[in-house]
Amino acid sequence: MSKLQKLWLTETIRLREEHTGALEDSETNRRVQVAGGDFVERLQHRALLLAERDGQLQALNHWRQGSRLALLAMLVFAVLSGIGLSVAALGDGLRPVNVFWALGSMLGLNLLMLLAWLLGLLFAGDSAGALGRLWLWLSEKLARDAQAAQLAPALLILLQRKRLSRWALGVMSNGFWLIALLSTLVSMLLLLATRRYGFVWESTILSGETFTALTQGIGALPALFGFSLPDAELIRISGDNVILSEAARQSWAGWLVGVLLVYGIIPRLALTLICWLLWSSGRAALKLDTSLPGYSLLRERLQPSSERIGVNDSAPESLHQPHSGHNANPSEEAVLMAIELDTQRQWPPSELPEGVRDAGVIDSREQRKRLLEQLTRFPPARLLIACDPRRSPDRGALSLLGELSRCAGATRIWLLPPPNGEALDSNRLSDWHTALDDLQLPYNDAAPLSWLEGAHDSE
Known part of the structure; x- marks a missing residue:
């Protein structure tokens, strides 16, 4: 078992004893004392023996299998969602594509969820978030083991001590949207390569100058990476009619691809890598909080203060002799x-x-x-x-x-x-x-x- 799994199993046993009372552990404690080690090692050894006896170790394996299935299901859902976003953005090619409707379809929900995740990171601390709670719920359901009830809470409590749950679930959240946006990009490129789309913009109250400034402002950063940026004349004409020239189609298509890549995929990729690095560096520092009552009560049983190996002290010259006396201020009783x-x-x-x-x-x-x-x-x-x-x-x-x-x-x-x-x-x-x-x-x-x-x- 890895270090994280040992700590996780030990925390699970502690939570179980808090909810159901102390477990019968006399034989287990004797085996732990014979094995030796420091207090933390003895706690982990005791937890492993109790988990093997009572089924928590098997439940942990079932939970891990369920978590993998949950991740796979979420991965499939992310891919299908990305395909759905690209199809919703571009349509079937029979009608012209409204460029800002297409942009909102591909990036709108992603940007809202990114903002929600950042706000949760700032104000909600170690909140699991919607995707994190969904993964934990699916993992427990797919494990289908009654002994797995304390596994998810124990994992969150263990990670929150070093504030690692935010980074572990951050990898999952940003990774989910990264997969969805990559799927959107790939499926959009396939649609652009196999269908002919015309691009327009439409507005009742906004002027052409406003759309021109907005389009060029959004496309300025992608243009630095070599993506096309429609000129002011093309933007103005596209507000009146669909431009059928190949250059106009390619310019708008390049603009959409660049915006999706720069404002969607690259930020999610960067955040996923940052969360992964913070998670990896903090995981090595994880340890048990032995000051908790559930652990401190076990110290005397697992590492008795009166434990002796051989004769440590020489015999005293004389033993203490008991003596009698009396109280000078007794009652009449x-x-x-x-x-x-x-x-x-x-x-x-x-x-x-x-x-x-x-x-x-x-x-x-x-x-x-x-x-x-x-x-x-x-x-x-x-x-x-x-x-x-x-x-x-x-x-x-x-x-x-x-x-x-x-x-x-x-x-x-x-x-x-x-x-x-x-x-x-x-x-x-x-x-x-x-x-x-x-x-x-x-x-x-x-x-x-x-x-x-x-x-x-x-x-």
């Missing part, structure tokens, strides 16, 4: 809570004293954060924490106990008895006693509910 209890234990205890608030069981990081925020804002006078001594007193649990104790006026640990029919491991219970002694937190094997209720120590 008493709080009972538990950490990491299994579902077989009943909680809260049935004999919970009146006035004691049950803070529940803390099992997850979110619950821990929420409870610490509450206790920090409203520190209780007494805090009783129930622990299951069948679990090991790991550093995480001890650190949590120390942090909770610093949020209360006084803290006590309740080492719960085992369920009926079970016995505690004496070694593990000894580990709890040692750890809590080191943490300088008092503990009880029986429920110190009287202490919790009124600060009366039962020991």
Whole structure:
């Protein structure tokens, strides 16, 4: 795939996730992380894998085929339009040709569309224009793939970041009219070569001098390229009667051909080449905008900040030791809570004293954060924490106990008895006693509910 196609496919996947939600990509992300590369390369690799899995890659190929068919259809239409313009301008040769009607038929619509394109370029920014929208619509219809819905919007968004859509669609618009005018020129030369036309000009309110000045003014630039320019006498006489001389016919025919070439074909050719050069130079600078939310949310999943290869740092001389404490300005509240209890234990205890608030069981990081925020804002006078001594007193649990104790006026640990029919491991219970002694937190094997209720120590 080319660079443009990779960027296009990546942008398509981003738009799809914006409209339908995040895709299931756990396996894809693992494969991307193994493949490596910088963040942009990983985004493109992820998009390619998801597109292959979900059908966007096949839809892209169908869309490209449809776009080629749409261009071919527009090319055929441009050729037929050019032939129609020349036939409308010159007619069947049975009636004389009004030179200004012929000129308006060949160049009038082209000049209006050229003016509309230039105004759109100045004021509408990256507007696709009528021909651009027609091409995009035909491409999608001819693709006939439901997965191609985000392809056209993704392409326009990608190109608009470097303002390239105006030049890409400018090549198409000016190229269409260039083909149409070339077809007009060729078919007009064939008609002039095979039929005998007479040329006149007609007007009710304009004088012959006005037409003479207008005709010579328009023909002055083509005359510099060697095209014929009718003299003033020939122009004046042609307003009264059809001049049958060969010189007069050839002079008017050369004037029409020169005007069509200089004012129609050459400007369109120049604009097509300019748009193509600007498109080609800007296409190399295309890149993804990784600051978009759809991409920035993927950074941690595709390029984790905690990713490690081997041992990077030496072990510290000593590990951080958790410590307990107390809050110097507690309220009058008493709080009972538990950490990491299994579902077989009943909680809260049935004999919970009146006035004691049950803070529940803390099992997850979110619950821990929420409870610490509450206790920090409203520190209780007494805090009783129930622990299951069948679990090991790991550093995480001890650190949590120390942090909770610093949020209360006084803290006590309740080492719960085992369920009926079970016995505690004496070694593990000894580990709890040692750890809590080191943490300088008092503990009880029986429920110190009287202490919790009124600060009366039962020991």
